Amino acid sequence: MTSAQRLAAPLVALMFAVLLLAPQAAAWAAEVTPSPKDAQVYFIWPRDGEVINGGKFWVRMGLRNMGVAPKGVNRPGTGHHHLIVDSELPPAGQPIPSDRNHLHFGAGETEARVELPPGKHTLQLLLGDQDHVPHDPPIHSKKITVTVR
Missing domain, CATH: 2.60.40.10 (Immunoglobulins)
Incomplete structure (x- = not known):
């Protein structure tokens, strides 16, 4: 394995983690409770x-x-x-x-x-x-x- 490949492996793992967690984060952010305008x-x-x-x-x-x-x-x-x-x-x-x-x-x-x-x-x-x-x-x-x- 070349040094470039060794450096790229953690970056690829991080990118996969971000892709896996992004939908969960977006779903959580979308669940903010609306408030009445006059509250x-x-x-x-x-x-x-x-x-x-x-x-x-x-x-x-x-x-x-x-x-x-x-x-x-x-x-x-x-x-x-x-x-x-x-x-x-x-x-x-x-x-x-x-x-x-x-x-x-x-x-x-x-x-x-x-x-x-x-x-x-x-x-x-x-x-x-x-x-x-x-x-x-x-x-x-x-x-x-x-x-x-």
Whole structure:
């Protein structure tokens, strides 16, 4: 076997892997859940600019023209809340991460007790479908700022 053939073998294997996985990736991307044009997610509390004493507080989440359903429930016109803390919205069409900056409320919660360290923080709500993927188009609130003392 020549050196060119030895170098080409891994490249050919990679090309076959891409060809095999491409239809699955395309099918997954095509399954983004549509959202109603008039759907809206918003903060009931806290309000933008709120000063919060102590680190623990309740976040109350509102939703218009859609329903709330737990993760795993595939029902048209529904989703569940995610709270984005001190971060940007995740890329469209991909599952919402689950970490300290992306809080999931997959049981269908519309309020939650949150604890943040002292300082200024940004909060934003994002609705996810049964698989934690944002709808198309994404349903998100405006980003608000709170200060924890």
